[in-house]
Amino acid sequence: MKHSTTNQRTRHGRGPARRIGRTLALVLPVVLVFSGTLAVTRVNWSGNSSHSVLTASEASSSDVSTRASSRAAQDVLRDKLLVELQEKNPGVALTHLQEAVHDRPSLAKHCVSIARALGRAAVRVYGPPRAQSFARPVCDTSFASGVAAQHT
Incomplete structure (x- = not known):
């Protein structure tokens, strides 16, 4: 073997x-x-040595309100432009959106969603035909697509 x-x-x-x-x-x-x-x-990220571990359930209401007040720039801009749309007209809001994106290029990735939100709000405030009259090529005509989406 x-x-x-x-x-x-x-x-x-x-x-x-x-x-x-x-x-x-x-x-x-x-x-x-x-x-x-x-x-x-x-890890104690807060720098406060008295509380080494903070869980979500231990967060105080003041901490939560502070975090809520420091919202993202695109959310603040969207809200500001929606108010402007109601107080003035969608044309002014679209112009300010274009200026904001030009001044802060980091907002460009949010431009489409903001313009669509403005289009939907314009339909609610002005109706479809009048809202469409304010359309302009801001953010690849997303305002117009927001108007169309709200209308259908």
Whole structure:
């Protein structure tokens, strides 16, 4: 009887080391994500040494109102323009939207959604035909698509 000194392999050259490697490749990233998440929740980011861990249920109402008042710039702009649309007309609001995007290019990615919101609001305030008369090519004619979406 002849004995082989070479490594014993399973079918198609896949041995136990490969299976262990695959298992680690799948499990290790999950473990690292969870351990990193837990570590971040334990870090005192506030600088207040008296409360090292603050959970969402422990947040005071003043903290919540402070966070709510510091809203995103695009939300503040949208609300301002919607008020302007009602007080003046959609043309003025669209002009100010175009100026705001020109002055702050970071708002450009929100321009389409703001212009559509203005179009929908214009239909509610002025009706479809009159709202469409204010359309202009701001943010790829998103105002007009907002008017059309609200009308149908």
